[in-house]
Amino acid sequence: MTHTISETLQGNRKLAFIARNWAAFFLLGFLILFSFTGKGFLSITNFQNVGHLAVIAILMASAETFVIITSGIDLSVGFVMGFASVTAGKIIQVLYAAGEGLSPGISIGIGIVIVLILSLIPGLVSGVLIARYKVPPFIATMGMWGITNGIALKICKGFPVATLPDALTRIGNGYLIYFKPGEGLSFFGLPPGVGNESIREYIRLIPNSFIFVALVLLVLWHLLRNTTFGQHTYAIGGNEEAAVRAGIDVKRHLIKIYVLSSFIAGLAGIFNIFQTGIGNFTPFGAMYELFAVAAVVIGGASLMGGKGRIFGSVIGVFLIAFLENGLLISGVVPFYRFIAVGLLLIIAVVIDQLFPDLL
Amino acid sequence: MNAVTKRKTTNLVMELGRRWALIFLLIELVFFSLFAQGFMSLRVFQMIFFFGITVFLLGTAELFVIITGGIDLSVGYVMGFASIISAKMISAFIQAGMQHLPALILGIVLTLIIGLLPGLINGLLISRLRVPPFIATFSMLGITHGVAELLILDGAAKNMPHLANLIGNGYFLYWAPGPGLSLFIRPEIPRGGFILELIPNIVILAFIVIGILAYVLKRTVFGQHTYAIGGNVDAAIRSGINVGRHKVKIYMLSSFLASLSGVIYVLMYVTGKGDAGASSLLDAIAAVVIGGASLYGGKGTVWRTILGALIIAVLETGLRVMGIPTFDKYIIVGVILISAVLIDKVFPEKTYTDNKE
Numbered sequence: 001m002t003h004t005i006s007e008t009l010q011g012n013r014k015l016a017f018i019a020r021n022w023a024a025f026f027l028l029g030f031l032i033l034f035s036f037t038g039k040g041f042l043s044i045t046n047f048q049n050v051g052h053l054a055v056i057a058i059l060m061a062s063a064e065t066f067v068i069i070t071s072g073i074d075l076s077v078g079f080v081m082g083f084a085s086v087t088a089g090k091i092i093q094v095l096y097a098a099g100e101g102l103s104p105g106i107s108i109g110i111g112i113v114i115v116l117i118l119s120l121i122p123g124l125v126s127g128v129l130i131a132r133y134k135v136p137p138f139i140a141t142m143g144m145w146g147i148t149n150g151i152a153l154k155i156c157k158g159f160p161v162a163t164l165p166d167a168l169t170r171i172g173n174g175y176l177i178y179f180k181p182g183e184g185l186s187f188f189g190l191p192p193g194v195g196n197e198s199i200r201e202y203i204r205l206i207p208n209s210f211i212f213v214a215l216v217l218l219v220l221w222h223l224l225r226n227t228t229f230g231q232h233t234y235a236i237g238g239n240e241e242a243a244v245r246a247g248i249d250v251k252r253h254l255i256k257i258y259v260l261s262s263f264i265a266g267l268a269g270i271f272n273i274f275q276t277g278i279g280n281f282t283p284f285g286a287m288y289e290l291f292a293v294a295a296v297v298i299g300g301a302s303l304m305g306g307k308g309r310i311f312g313s314v315i316g317v318f319l320i321a322f323l324e325n326g327l328l329i330s331g332v333v334p335f336y337r338f339i340a341v342g343l344l345l346i347i348a349v350v351i352d353q354l355f356p357d358l359l
Numbered sequence: 360m361n362a363v364t365k366r367k368t369t370n371l372v373m374e375l376g377r378r379w380a381l382i383f384l385l386i387e388l389v390f391f392s393l394f395a396q397g398f399m400s401l402r403v404f405q406m407i408f409f410f411g412i413t414v415f416l417l418g419t420a421e422l423f424v425i426i427t428g429g430i431d432l433s434v435g436y437v438m439g440f441a442s443i444i445s446a447k448m449i450s451a452f453i454q455a456g457m458q459h460l461p462a463l464i465l466g467i468v469l470t471l472i473i474g475l476l477p478g479l480i481n482g483l484l485i486s487r488l489r490v491p492p493f494i495a496t497f498s499m500l501g502i503t504h505g506v507a508e509l510l511i512l513d514g515a516a517k518n519m520p521h522l523a524n525l526i527g528n529g530y531f532l533y534w535a536p537g538p539g540l541s542l543f544i545r546p547e548i549p550r551g552g553f554i555l556e557l558i559p560n561i562v563i564l565a566f567i568v569i570g571i572l573a574y575v576l577k578r579t580v581f582g583q584h585t586y587a588i589g590g591n592v593d594a595a596i597r598s599g600i601n602v603g604r605h606k607v608k609i610y611m612l613s614s615f616l617a618s619l620s621g622v623i624y625v626l627m628y629v630t631g632k633g634d635a636g637a638s639s640l641l642d643a644i645a646a647v648v649i650g651g652a653s654l655y656g657g658k659g660t661v662w663r664t665i666l667g668a669l670i671i672a673v674l675e676t677g678l679r680v681m682g683i684p685t686f687d688k689y690i691i692v693g694v695i696l697i698s699a700v701l702i703d704k705v706f707p708e709k710t711y712t713d714n715k716e
């Protein structure tokens with residue numbers, strides 16, 4: 001039965017295209033459905049909000065994409081993010097000293113640089129453990145999950161790091177274009193002389209976060225699709241033995257992959273601090289890493305490795321994000337989202353099983 | 360040093376290395392006895408077992424799954440789900456006019472039966488539809504989490520019987536100077552009087568179940584098949600084991616143990632909670648790995664998993680007695696988890712399984 005479906009599809013390129021991009025079509029279906037059921041769903045403001053809130057999930061999922069293509073898994077991304085956010089918060093808090101220390105720009109800059117360097121360490125450790133000492137990725141990154149979570153909680157003593165410069169949220173929640181009909185537009189802020197209270201009269205377009213995440217995604221997409229690094233990543237996941245024989249330094253490459261994943265999680269932590277204005281540790285129930293894996297699998301990757309696309313993972317994230325948002329706006333109790341994501345995941349894998357050879 | 364004594368010493372080192380978890384536990388106990396004021400007491404030791412029950416049971420559940428080369432991410436939320444449905448059912452039965460004891464028993468039995476369902480679905484997805492265990496059980500995590508939260512939208516269970524509390528927080532044995540020895544029932548004593556309380560009821564319950572499972576894994580055909588599947592699936596199929604069916608049973612067992620710990624949670628706290636076991640997942644898997652099981656399957660025993668769980672429980676309790684915030688626990692557990700795999704590589708098991716990988 002399965003076989004025949006698969007064979008029929010091989011012959012039919014249109015159907016094959018739909019089966020391969022089922023997540024995108026599902027997303028489209030959801031968007032249309034929720035436009036009818038949810039009042040205010042179909043609006044620029046709502047779409048921008050969904051996108052803005054999905055940025056962290058997008059970063060996590062793209063980090064996980066690289067790891068999963070090599071047939072590994074990185075359970076530490078969520079807590080590396082919390083570690084990065086808390087550490088950046090602490091550094092900025094100390095340097096800025098509530099306005100009495102360095103200027104906001106310099107303290108934020110120093111905080112970001114130090115934290116991005118620090119965020120390489122968890123990935124380096126788990127990468128070395130996995131590549132050189134053959135610790136299963138699940139265990140190595142689960143260990144890093146505990147360690148980074150503990151360190152983050154120790155740094156912030158269990159409370160979010162507050163009293164940071166306002167500039168953070170001004171940038172993080174700002175927009176590229178502010179526009180009021182008849183008065184022209186201004187970039188990156190309200191026109192001079194306009195108070196914050198009249199912000200609702202302006203149409204705000206393209207959140208700064210979109211520009212940030214688009215740049216990151218462009219780099220990662222290019223890295224995975226057009227470079228030797230990307231080719232090697234697929235090669236290792238497809239067949240590790242063959243990759244070794246082909247002369248790829250698999251161990252070194254795996255370490256790079258986990259460092260990259262951890263670095264992207266660090267970026268997510270930085271973004272988190274810009275978005276909320278405080279350094280947040282990751283709560284236990286957040287399960288960022290599991291939702292990231294879910295998005296990557298929905299996006300067409302296989303946990304067996306060798307398969308996966310950045311574009312697919314982003315679609316996976318949006319599928320989950322719009323599903324949650326649409327259900328919420330349509331007045332459905334929020335807890336259905338857990339059930340919905342669970343069902344989506346099963347659908348994703350079953351479709352993947354039915355049409356194994358399409359990619 | 361001649362060759363014989365040298366071989367003897369290396370053998371001794373290997374033997375000790377294989378038992379590193381036990382040695383580590385002893386070091387922990389000595390350390391906390393020296394540095395934690397009031398750690399060395401009967402009360403604290405009973406607390407270690409009392410609050411360790413969740414990890415003991417979830418760890419045992421995870422052990423069976425991990426021996427077959429799988430993983431079950433859903434145990435924590437299945438536990439929460441079970442705690443909520445049992446609390447809801449018990450309170451509904453009492454509302455309907457049932458006596459407390461039958462209501463309690465009926466609620467618990469029904470919960471344990473319903474608790475097989477997530478495992479059945481997991482098992483079918485994994486064995487029939489070839490969904491990777493990670494994905495199938497994560498889906499189940501979402502589904503049980505969602506259903507549990509939906510069930511308590513109208514508030515937590517009310518009118519829970521006091522009897523649950525008596526069982527859950529009671530002890531097997533009481534001894535007081537006046538009334539003497541009594542089983543299960545706490546004797547009336549004057550306020551502030553001396554009473555010796557020994558072995559919490561639910562610890563006995565949990566260890567009966569764990570003991571049975573240890574026997575099942577070690578001595579029965581079911582256990583042999585479990586190891587066989589994890590050791591080499593192809594060989595298991597060739598030797599006539601119905602692997603798909605066995606995996607379904609394994610995930611149902613895991614789900615059953617998770618529901619049991621959910622029920623025990625209700626007895627302990629007299630209420631259900633959706634995320635009751637959420638944070639225990641890391642500890643459960645860590646206990647299994649510290650206990651020497653391999654995520655590639657085919658290895659692990661129940662008692663060593665309990666040993667792994669005890670290492671974590673003693674650590675947590677000891678830190679708490681010392682007044683150190685439990686943040687350190689996460690770091691230490693993470694380090695032990697990784698070290699466990701590395702140490703087990705240095706001191707491999709003597710059995711045939713070390714030829715694997």
